[in-house]
Amino acid sequence: MKKNLKQLVMVLILAIMIFPASVRAEGNNCFGDDLKGADQEAFSTLIDEIQCIKEAHPEFNDERILEIIDQNHTKFERGISDIWNSLTDSEKKLCIRYPFAALKVNTAKNIATSKTESKFGMNGLGDRSDAFRHGIWNAEMTILIGKEKAELFATAHEDKDVTGNESDGYPKAAHRDMDLHNNAVGREIGEDNNKATEEEMADIIYNEVMSPETQFVWLHE
Template sequence: MKKSNLIRAFFALSFSVLTISNAFAARSFAATSHSNVVSSEIKCEFEQEVTSYADLAILSHVLDEYLITHPGAPEFKQEVYIKSFVENGGLRNTHVVLGLGDYLPGYNNLNSEERKLAAAHPIQAITVYSCASNATNATISYYGTNGWQDNSDAFRHTCWNALMKKEIGQESARAWATAHEAEASGNDKEMDLTNNMVGRGIDVSGKSNSQIYEAVKEKVKNGCCLRIVDNRLVTTNGDGLIK
């Protein structure tokens, strides 16, 4: 083949390859864009459907049942299952019976920031609910009550954050705890944010939940946390402990 013909053939082949590559890239971009739109729609629907800790309680029960039949399922498969359950109206049609322990004082409707996090991290949201449930039960065990603005309140928030740190890591725990206080204000907010931070500062590495509860008790008893007395922030103490 002559050199000029060889050059023309080379450029023709290069143009064909470039055309195919551009077409493939265009299809890939279109597919990615469609995927992003669908993902955004799913998150929006999840935010609209999952609006309370009671909803998370239901999802916790549903996930438990799924894991019984799918032991060892990776988190992404758990997430796909939970999202599918919500998208198909599971929360509206479910017949899960919630016990008193599923309703957590201080953890009622999810605010807008919590709903965004739940939509982005459904399995993490269920874990956060479980940590809140365990913290509430531990509070009642140690104080006989689940109070507000008192030592038991400080214990609950500190405990919740320590448990979240153990289960989902310190940064994720901080994100959820901060989101929970998004609509709070004044002394209430300062009290909770401080106690949340104390909880995340507890060493939870290799610790059982019972050991974490004891560490939280010491923090509250030794004045490391805050409560509200006569509309003023004061340090916590050992008052109210029954355990």
């Protein structure tokens, strides 16, 4: 009995010693979920809501529709409301103006995060995997909705407060500039390889990111 108690105490002491270290280690791993796409079915429900309002009230302009949807999703924090409130105001306006394109943008986001995880084992923040994620997102958007609309949605995504630093310690403004640059590179690649499959595009973007002469940029390894 005493032996078992002693072993239990030793386990507890060891856990106390290890836990803070694990917390510190976790804090040093910065993950970029800014492009995490929503569940496609849930996002489709949101687009259906927009379409219903537009069809029922063709006289409403985009600002009025935005006001209505914002009001509809003020009191809730989960599900569809969570998706809507995670968008920038500029993204919301584009969802209203181009609802079907917005669905494809969400598809491209999911492709981007999935392929980044596949190629790098994670979705990082400010690093090479971040550059890849933005590159393939814009490449896929260019294929799905065209270069012009892809630029609109990508730029709208970056229309957010950039005061202060991100969790990796680098200025939010530097992250925005990095993302805008990599978005543009991705669109060019998408336009030049508009027949590529998702797998082929992932390889093309990955090879470019890993090239010594890459056009992509990142803030740190």
